Amino acid sequence: MKNELNELATFAAVASERSFTRAASKLGVSQSAVSHAIRELERRLGLQLLARTTKSVAPTAAGAALLESLSPALEQIAHALDRARSLRRRPAGRLRIAMSRSAAVMVLLPRLAAFAEAYPDIALDVVTVTGPVNLVAGEFDAGIQLGEFIQKDMVAVRVTRELRLAVVGSPRYFAARSIPRRPKDLNEHRCIGLRLPGGPYRWEFQQARKAVTVGVNGPLTVDDTHLAIQAALADVGICLAYEEQVAEHVAKRRLVRVLEDWTPPFPGFFMYYPSRRHQPAALSALVEALRLP
Numbered sequence: 001m002k003n004e005l006n007e008l009a010t011f012a013a014v015a016s017e018r019s020f021t022r023a024a025s026k027l028g029v030s031q032s033a034v035s036h037a038i039r040e041l042e043r044r045l046g047l048q049l050l051a052r053t054t055k056s057v058a059p060t061a062a063g064a065a066l067l068e069s070l071s072p073a074l075e076q077i078a079h080a081l082d083r084a085r086s087l088r089r090r091p092a093g094r095l096r097i098a099m100s101r102s103a104a105v106m107v108l109l110p111r112l113a114a115f116a117e118a119y120p121d122i123a124l125d126v127v128t129v130t131g132p133v134n135l136v137a138g139e140f141d142a143g144i145q146l147g148e149f150i151q152k153d154m155v156a157v158r159v160t161r162e163l164r165l166a167v168v169g170s171p172r173y174f175a176a177r178s179i180p181r182r183p184k185d186l187n188e189h190r191c192i193g194l195r196l197p198g199g200p201y202r203w204e205f206q207q208a209r210k211a212v213t214v215g216v217n218g219p220l221t222v223d224d225t226h227l228a229i230q231a232a233l234a235d236v237g238i239c240l241a242y243e244e245q246v247a248e249h250v251a252k253r254r255l256v257r258v259l260e261d262w263t264p265p266f267p268g269f270f271m272y273y274p275s276r277r278h279q280p281a282a283l284s285a286l287v288e289a290l291r292l293p
Contacts, residue, residue: 004041004044005077006037007037007038007040007041007044008041008070008074009027009074010023010027010034010037010038010041011037011038011041011049011050011063011066011067011070012067012070012071012074013026013027013034014034014038014050014057015049015050015057015059015063015064015067018056018057018058019057020034020035020038020057038050047060047062047063048060048062048063049062049063049066050063051063090121090281091119091121091122091281091282091284091285092119092121092122092281092282093121093122093123093280093282094122094123094124094125095122095123095124095125095141095142095280095282095283095286096125096127096139096140096141097124097125097126097127097140097141097142097143097144097286098126098127098129098133098135098138098140098142098143098144099126099127099128099129099143099144099145100128100129100130100144100145101128101224101225101226102224102225102226102242102245103144103145103269104126104128104144105226105245106160106242106244106245106269107144107159107160107269107271107290108124108126108144108290111289111290112124114289115285115286115289118285118289119282119285122282122285122286124286127140130195130196130197130223130224131149131196131197131198132145132149132150132151132197133145135154135272135273135274136274141273141280141283142271142272142273142283142286142287143271143272143273144159144269144270144271144272144290145269145270145272146163146266146267146268146269146270147267147268147269147270148266148267150270150272151272153274154272154273154274155272155273155274155275156270156271156272157270157271157272157287157290157291158268158269158270158291158292159268159269159270159271159290159291159292160268160269160292161268161292162265162266162267162268163242163243163244163265163266163267163268163269164242164243164263164264164265164266165240165241165242165243165263166240166241166242166243166245166246166250166257166260166263167180167186167203167238167239167240167257167258167259167260167262167263168229168232168238168239168241168246168249168250168255168256168257168258169189169232169237169238169239169255169256169258170232170233170234170235170254170255170256171253171254171255171256172235173190173232173235173236173237173238174256177189179256179258180238180258180259181259182259182262183203183205183212183214183259183262184212184214186203186214186216186238187214187216187217189218189237189238190218190219190236190237190238191203191216191217191218191237191238191239191240192218192219192220192221192222192228192231192232192236192237192238192239192240193216193217193218193220193221193222194221194222194223194225194228194240195221195222195223196223200215200221201240202214202215202216203215203216203240205259205262205263206262206263206264207261207262207264212262218236218237218238219236219237220236220237225239225240225241225242225245226245228240228241229241229245229246229249229255232255233249233254233255238258243263271286271287271290271291273287
């Protein structure tokens with residue numbers, strides 16, 4: 001099919017220019033390549049499409065009939081290619097992005113109004129997911145994920161500074177219970193579990209070089225930290241969330257933070273995508289808009 005399209009485009013160029021030499025120059029190929037393409041097309045069709053003399057080239061009756069049918073289709077192809085090339089030059093089109101709800105709230109939403117104002121021809125199609133995503137298999141243009149979960153062959157651009165986790169519970173919850181001083185004390189508390197694609201998340205802690213993992217138990221397990229925070233605010237138990245997500249609640253004493261010295265910072269969110277080659281202008285614009293200064 002590819003060869004046939006090339007041959008048809010070559011035939012149209014020769015018929016239009018009435019010259020093998022000018023057609024070769026227009027197509028950016030050698031004159032011998034043009035001659036070969038025309039011979040192959042005529043051989044395959046079993047028709048002479050061009051009448052040649054030493055001084056001129058003109059379509060035969062069969063060639064003129066083919067050219068009449070062919071020209072609209074070639075024009076449509078040319079227009080389609082021009083539209084595709086414009087996506088490379090002009091930030092426009094739809095971008096399909098995968099990210100967690102936390103990433104959407106912490107990274108995308110604060111910058112979305114300014115981005116939409118600057119690039120009105122770009123439409124973002126955001127799919128919220130839990131855990132790592134195969135961008136290629138899922139037909140995504142890009143994703144936003146914690147750095148530790150991004151595959152090595154991806155291009156990654158930092159979009160947040162380092163993050164910290166926070167362990168919190170409501171004042172009313174702690175009024176009747178002791179404050180946990182060490183991670184193992186969580187075994188005596190009602191903890192709101194977080195479910196990941198691979199199963200329940202075991203809470204991870206570190207102090208100096210000592211790392212501790214706790215398989216928590218409690219009355220509720222959710223797959224979103226925002227739900228966990230709401231449950232903690234409702235006195236259900238202790239939850240684990242990003243520090244930024246609970247900072248206001250802690251400042252206003254709606255939540256009490258514990259085990260703070262056991263939650264060191266870790267690499268934050270990155271925007272990632274498969275390759276820099278032939279990157280659409282829309283994706284380049286989004287990367288620059290979200291990139292950490």
